[in-house]
Amino acid sequence: MKDDLPLTAEMANRFPARHAGSKADLAELEKIWCAPKGWQFFTAVSNNYIGFYYIATAFLFFLLAGILALLMRVQLAAPAQTFLSPDTYNQVFTMHGTVMMFLFAVPAVEAVGVMLLPQMIGARDLPFPRLSAYAYWIYLFGGLSFFASIFAGLAPDGGWFMYPPLTGRIYSPGINADFWLLGIGFIEISAIAGAIEFIVGIMRTRAPGMSLGKMPILAWALLVMSVMIIIGFPSVILATLLLELDRAFNWPIFDATRGGDPLLWQHLFWFFGHPEVYIIFLPGAAMLTMLISTVARSDVIGYPLVVLSILATGFISFGVWAHHMFTTGIPDVTVGVFSAVSTAVTLPAGTMVFCWIATLAAGKPKFNAPGLFAIGSVLVFVTGGLTGVMVAFVPFDWQAHDSYFIVAHLHYVLLGGMLFPLFGAFYYWAPAFSKNALSDRTGKWVFWLMFAGTHVTFMPMHIAGLMGMPRRVYTYLPAQQVETLNFISTCGAFLIAAGVAVFIVDMIRNFRFAPGGGNAGNVYGGGTLEWLPSGLYSTRSIPLVTSRQPLWEDLNLARNVEEGRYFLPRSATGLRETLMTSPVFATPQQLLILPGPSVWPITAAVFTSGFFLLLTIQAAVLATISGVLAIIAIIIWLWETDRPVALKAADIGGGIMVPTHVSGVMNHGVWATITLLFVFGMIFAMAIFSLFFLWTNQPKFWMDPPAFTASFWVFVLGVASLTLSLSAKSLLLRMQNANLTAGALSLAAILAIGAQYADYTGWQAVGLQPEASGQGGIVYAIMAHQASLLLVCLVMAAYAMARAFAGLITKPASVLIDICSLILTYTAAQGLAAAVLTRALATGG
Amino acid sequence: MLHFQLWISLIGAFLVWGVHFAGLYLAAEFAPQTIRVVAPILLVLGLATNGWIFKRANTANPFVATIGGGSAVISSIAILWQTLPVYV
Numbered sequence: 029m030k031d032d033l034p035l036t037a038e039m040a041n042r043f044p045a046r047h048a049g050s051k052a053d054l055a056e057l058e059k060i061w062c063a064p065k066g067w068q069f070f071t072a073v074s075n076n077y078i079g080f081y082y083i084a085t086a087f088l089f090f091l092l093a094g095i096l097a098l099l100m101r102v103q104l105a106a107p108a109q110t111f112l113s114p115d116t117y118n119q120v121f122t123m124h125g126t127v128m129m130f131l132f133a134v135p136a137v138e139a140v141g142v143m144l145l146p147q148m149i150g151a152r153d154l155p156f157p158r159l160s161a162y163a164y165w166i167y168l169f170g171g172l173s174f175f176a177s178i179f180a181g182l183a184p185d186g187g188w189f190m191y192p193p194l195t196g197r198i199y200s201p202g203i204n205a206d207f208w209l210l211g212i213g214f215i216e217i218s219a220i221a222g223a224i225e226f227i228v229g230i231m232r233t234r235a236p237g238m239s240l241g242k243m244p245i246l247a248w249a250l251l252v253m254s255v256m257i258i259i260g261f262p263s264v265i266l267a268t269l270l271l272e273l274d275r276a277f278n279w280p281i282f283d284a285t286r287g288g289d290p291l292l293w294q295h296l297f298w299f300f301g302h303p304e305v306y307i308i309f310l311p312g313a314a315m316l317t318m319l320i321s322t323v324a325r326s327d328v329i330g331y332p333l334v335v336l337s338i339l340a341t342g343f344i345s346f347g348v349w350a351h352h353m354f355t356t357g358i359p360d361v362t363v364g365v366f367s368a369v370s371t372a373v374t375l376p377a378g379t380m381v382f383c384w385i386a387t388l389a390a391g392k393p394k395f396n397a398p399g400l401f402a403i404g405s406v407l408v409f410v411t412g413g414l415t416g417v418m419v420a421f422v423p424f425d426w427q428a429h430d431s432y433f434i435v436a437h438l439h440y441v442l443l444g445g446m447l448f449p450l451f452g453a454f455y456y457w458a459p460a461f462s463k464n465a466l467s468d469r470t471g472k473w474v475f476w477l478m479f480a481g482t483h484v485t486f487m488p489m490h491i492a493g494l495m496g497m498p499r500r501v502y503t504y505l506p507a508q509q510v511e512t513l514n515f516i517s518t519c520g521a522f523l524i525a526a527g528v529a530v531f532i533v534d535m536i537r538n539f540r541f542a543p544g545g546g547n548a549g550n551v552y553g554g555g556t557l558e559w560l561p562s563g564l565y566s567t568r569s570i571p572l573v574t575s576r577q578p579l580w581e582d583l584n585l586a587r588n589v590e591e592g593r594y595f596l597p598r599s600a601t602g603l604r605e606t607l608m609t610s611p612v613f614a615t616p617q618q619l620l621i622l623p624g625p626s627v628w629p630i631t632a633a634v635f636t637s638g639f640f641l642l643l644t645i646q647a648a649v650l651a652t653i654s655g656v657l658a659i660i661a662i663i664i665w666l667w668e669t670d671r672p673v674a675l676k677a678a679d680i681g682g683g684i685m686v687p688t689h690v691s692g693v694m695n696h697g698v699w700a701t702i703t704l705l706f707v708f709g710m711i712f713a714m715a716i717f718s719l720f721f722l723w724t725n726q727p728k729f730w731m732d733p734p735a736f737t738a739s740f741w742v743f744v745l746g747v748a749s750l751t752l753s754l755s756a757k758s759l760l761l762r763m764q765n766a767n768l769t770a771g772a773l774s775l776a777a778i779l780a781i782g783a784q785y786a787d788y789t790g791w792q793a794v795g796l797q798p799e800a801s802g803q804g805g806i807v808y809a810i811m812a813h814q815a816s817l818l819l820v821c822l823v824m825a826a827y828a829m830a831r832a833f834a835g836l837i838t839k840p841a842s843v844l845i846d847i848c849s850l851i852l853t854y855t856a857a858q859g860l861a862a863a864v865l866t867r868a869l870a871t872g873g
Numbered sequence: 874m875l876h877f878q879l880w881i882s883l884i885g886a887f888l889v890w891g892v893h894f895a896g897l898y899l900a901a902e903f904a905p906q907t908i909r910v911v912a913p914i915l916l917v918l919g920l921a922t923n924g925w926i927f928k929r930a931n932t933a934n935p936f937v938a939t940i941g942g943g944s945a946v947i948s949s950i951a952i953l954w955q956t957l958p959v960y961v
Contacts, residue, residue: 240879241936332939339940340947343887347894347955361901361908364958369894372951612879724903 032610035236035572042682043572044584049592053599054568060599061152061565063543064625070165071625073157074564076543078164079143080461085168086136092175093127094528096120098521101485105518107506117502118185119204123178125188126208129304130215131171133446137311138163138222140453141250143461145226147558148244150235150573152566152596152606153622155228155696158629158665163221165633170214173641177207184208187500189297190271192282192290197275203644206275209268210644214637216265220707223254223261228699230254233606234614235557236595238573244556245328248335249314252342253307258703259346260303262710267296270718270809276646279798279805281718287729287801291356292721296714298349305438306345309445310338313380316405316449319456320384322554323399324391327577330383337376337383344373354425363422370420377413381406397471398552401452404479405444412440415490430500433493436486443482451478451531459548460558463540470534477527484520488513555580561590569594569681570607573614600678601688607680608696619678619688620696628665632658663827670831672838691841701847705854708817712858715810716865722802723869729801733870734790739863742790745783746860752776753852760845766837767829773848774825780856781818787811787863807866814862817855824848882930882941886923886948893919893952897959912959919952 064071072078099120103112112120142160146153154160177183184204186195195205230251234243271293273279280286282293321328328334350358350366384406393399415437419425428434451474459465492513497504504510543564550559555577560567569592575581588594599605601621608618638654677685692698723730753776760769788811798808828848831837837844893915900911923945930941 241934332936333943336940336943336947339883339887339944343890344951346891347898359901359905361905361959362898364961365894365897365901365955368955368958369951372954375947375950720903 032612033615034239034613035615039682039684040237040572040574042684043595044588044593045597045682047593049569049597053592053597056599056602057565057568058563060602060604060624061563063564068625070630071627073161073623073625073629074543075142075146075153075157075160076461076564078157078160079139080541080543081168082135082139082142082164085164085171086132086139089127089131089171089175090136091528093124093132094525096124096127098525100124101518101521103502104504104514106515107504107508107511109503112502114502115185116181118500119178119181119183121500122184122187122208123175126184126212127171127175128442129188129308130212131167131175133308133442134215134219134304135167135171136450137250137253137308137446138219138226140311140315140450140457141226141246142222144457144558145229145247145250146233146606147460147560147562147566148556149230149233149238149247150557150567150570151229151233152570153604154225155233155606155608155620155622156225156700158623158626158669159221160225161626161629162633163218163225165630166214166636167218169633169637170211170218170640173637174207174211174214177204177211182207184211189301190293191297192271192274192293195271195275196282197278200275203646206272206644209272209275210640212264212268213640216261216268217636219257220261220704223257224700224703226250226254227258227703228696231611232608232696232699233620234609235570235573236607236609236614236616238609238614240612241332242573242576244576245317245331245334245338246311246314249310249338252338253310256303256307256310256342256345258707259710260300260307262300262707263296263714264300266711266714266718266809266813267293267300269813270296270805273798273805273809273812277799279808280800281722281802281805281809283802284726287722287726287803288805289722289725289802291353291358291725292718294353294356295349295721296718298352299346299714302349302352303342303345305441305445306341308442310341312405312446312449314338315453315456316402317380317384317387318554318556319398319402319449319452320387320393321577322456322552323396323402324388324393325553326387326391327555327580328383329386329390330379331576333379334383337379340376341373341380344369344376348373351420351425354422355429367420367422371417374413374417381410396455396552397466397468397475398452398456400472400475400479401448401455404475405448405452407444408440408448408479408482409444412437412442412444416441428493430498431493432489432497432499435499436489436493439486439489440482443486448478451475454531456552456554457558458539459551460562461541461543462538462548463542463546464538465548465551466534466538470530470537474527474531474534477530478524481520481523481525481527484523485517486520488516488520492517550579560586568592569597571595595681595684597681600680601673601675607686608690608694616680616684616686617694618690619680619686621673621688623669626665626668628661628668632661632665635661659823663823666827667831670836670844672836689838691838691843691846695843695846697843698846698850701850705850708813708854708858711813712810712862715806715813716869719803719806719810719866719869722806726802730803730870731796731801732794733867734794736867738793739786739790739867741786742783742863743860745779745786746856746863749776749779749783750853750856750860752779753849753856756845756849756852757841760837760842761840764839766832766835766839766842766845769842769845770825770828770832770837773828773845773852776852776856777818777821777825780821780852780859783856783859783863784811784814784818787859791866803870807870810862810866814855814859817851817858821852821855824851879937879941882926882937882944885926886941886944889919889922889926890948890951894955897955901959908959912956916952916956920949923949923952 280288347369351370492510545563604622608620635658642651798804927945
């Protein structure tokens with residue numbers, strides 16, 4: 029079953045099995061998957077619990093940021109008010125934007141994924157449950173600490189995109205900006221961990237038969253979103269790191285007077301920032317698509333076109349970042365190209381809208397709460413999309429830039445593209461997780477209040493913007509003739525708040541979390557797998573999927589699944605398991621053993637949060653201790669999960685045998701490692717872009733690099749490290765000696781450190797200092813990035829040595845060796861590339 | 874083979890767009906005087922590659938054909954569209 033081919037007809041015909049699963053098997057499944065009780069709830073790792081915690085926390089941040097919005101609207105309800113001071117207003121609008129974008133929108137769509145995805149694709153859980161738990165806890169601790177900064181008057185106040193020089197050490201001397209720069213670190217870690225989980229989960233743990241063409245649209249959107257996160261987030265990781273270096277150590281990367289350039293921040297930020305909007309929008313659009321399909325009781329019209337549109341939007345979103353910079357004086361041709369690409373986004377977005385309309389037209393839509401939210405989303409989103417086309421045109425953008433017109437545009441897009449679909453999703457999917465469905469009647473009230481509130485709030489902002497009201501002003505004068513418009517907007521904001529309040533009442537009255545079964549069930553008649561009867565183990569057996577709406581196509585599917593007539597009706601190993609399937613046709617390939625509850629993810633999250641927060645208040649020693657403790661916690665967690673399994677192959681139902689352990693490119697850990705290395709690669713690529721940018725823009729600050737001939741040891745040691753790390757796997761295969769292989773990896777790590785040291789001394793010898801010029805700042809930042817990777821390599825090599833001495837490395841193939849070898853190979857290659865490129869881009873500037 | 878065609882079409886056409894865009898951006902931002910020479914070369918290369926992808930995606934599998942063909946068409950429209958500002 030190693031080849032990615034469809035399941036043969038002979039195998040498919042074995043399902044549903046003639047014999048039902050036994051009650052003893054079901055009891056064993058329930059025992060294996062039971063949740064931790066009492067105070068141990070925080071050790072839970074199952075997607076049901078983590079997903080629920082995630083959604084609840086994201087919603088809490090939505091409420092907090094919403095309260096900040098109301099404070100702003102009260103301040104702006106009338107001219108020349110003093111309800112908020114200018115400084116407080118700056119903090120409030122910065123926190124509103126930051127919390128909504130980083131602590132609500134991205135985590136909320138990831139939360140929906142964590143909660144729904146396994147059931148939707150027929151997996152028992154995500155492939156790395158402890159990673160999900162870690163991502164959640166780090167988000168909770170980091171988010172709460174970050175938000176608490178506002179109570180101490182220490183919240184960031186430079187706007188959610190934090191442009192230098194305003195946010196540099198001269199104009200923002202306090203630690204407010206540091207809270208943003210390091211606080212965002214939590215979300216970056218959490219989002220990337222979630223993205224890795226989704227990519228591997230969607231590509232490798234789908235139910236047998238669920239080929240790519242049969243995947244639910246939400247799975248497609250989460251896949252594209254995850255790829256976008258691993259491409260886009262590294263840019264903001266690098267940007268925040270560079271600005272923090274700028275602030276903490278006086279490096280001049282964004283200081284134009286010393287060979288830096290503040291525009292570099294805008295490029296780096298918006299390369300992440302604009303795709304971020306689509307990272308939020310695409311899952312929203314997918315939820316919308318699924319809602320529309322169900323309320324219209326029709327399969328999605330133009331399913332491949334919707335998939336294509338999701339893919340196209342994801343790609344094109346990476347070519348539009350400079351439309352946020354039309355007024356910064358970038359070259360005319362660049363402006364023209366970005367304007368063209370920005371308008372090109374209408375192609376896939378329009379295609380999606382027409383597919384939604386066609387689906388509604390093809391079916392008989394019901395105007396229940398999810399239906400209203402779905403249709404309302406389309407209307408609000410299209411309104412925002414149209415003003416988006418307006419601001420994609422340069423002459424108009426020059427007029428509207430930084431005005432309330434933009435505030436109106438972005439809120440229409442985000443509310444229509446994400447918030448309305450999310451509320452629709454709450455009503456649609458709540459019965460899958462609650463003993464009672466939410467009230468449809470109350471849901472309609474929620475919809476109409478929010479829908480009316482949205483237009484009343486944001487429609488007048490278009491006019492206020494066109495009349496010249498700039499965004500981010502804490503007040504305005506009576507003579508500006510925007511009083512009435514602002515008063516109407518304030519009334520609208522309270523209408524939206526009323527809608528949210530009614531929703532909360534509905535939740536309190538009706539929502540009763542029921543993760544172990546006993547939920548309200550398929551109230552709206554959905555056709556996808558998450559509506560199968562389920563317990564904490566997900567479904568009793570994993571179905572064979574033959575269509576996009578399996579529950580509509582096979583009316584006996586739920587009964588047969590519940591009777592254990594499909595895959596994995598029992599636990600073969602007595603542990604938590606799910607099926608690993610092939611990427612395209614979802615043919616069973618492996619029985620994946622999943623880890624259970626553990627205290628280590630939350631422990632690692634506590635210390636990781638401590639590391640960032642202590643750095644923020646400049647307690648370097650304590651931060652280091654916290655960082656070391658985080659690494660120790662992660663090592664213990666890895667040690668526990670990295671276990672040899674006695675059973676080599678298992679019957680997954682129908683007499684089909686699959687291995688319980690695979691190494692090499694088929695292993696899910698290797699997939700995750702490759703994805704993570706892609707993140708590191710993107711950080712490196714963006715750092716090289718930064719060097720290139722400053723090289724071309726600030727040539728007079730450039731100095732000559734160490735000569736290639738004087739860099740002999742950099743290349744010799746680098747090549748030796750690369751060769752050794754590449755040969756680790758074949759060493760284990762041929763020599764079957766784990767100690768030797770782990771030793772070779774350790775030596776490779778030491779050689780790479782030697783290469784890095786030689787590189788550092790080379791730059792020191794020519795006199796380049798990080799605080800002297802933009803070139804110095806970037807070159808040393810690249811070295812710092814490389815050093816952090818080397819630290820990871822060192823820890824990995826020590827871990828491999830410890831495993832080898834404990835006799836825990838399997839032979840002749842080991843996933844640990846695969847992963848260590850991959851990381852070391854990448855690090856050595858990046859070190860060589862960095863040495864070549866920093867030298868090449870330093871000549872002739 | 875289907876595997877190859879699927880990935881080529883899913884990712885390939887958009888990579889064509891990405892490479893075309895990156896080339897155009899780098900030329901526009903850092904060497905605007907070369908843009909009128911670079912743009913048509915990039916355009917021809919991009920359209921030719923997309924044509925090849927369109928041809929390869931024409932399989933019996935309708936999902937692959939739609940995704941592949943569609944990607945190539947969208948990518949081609951996008952690169953034509955983003956080349957336009959160079960000449961207007």
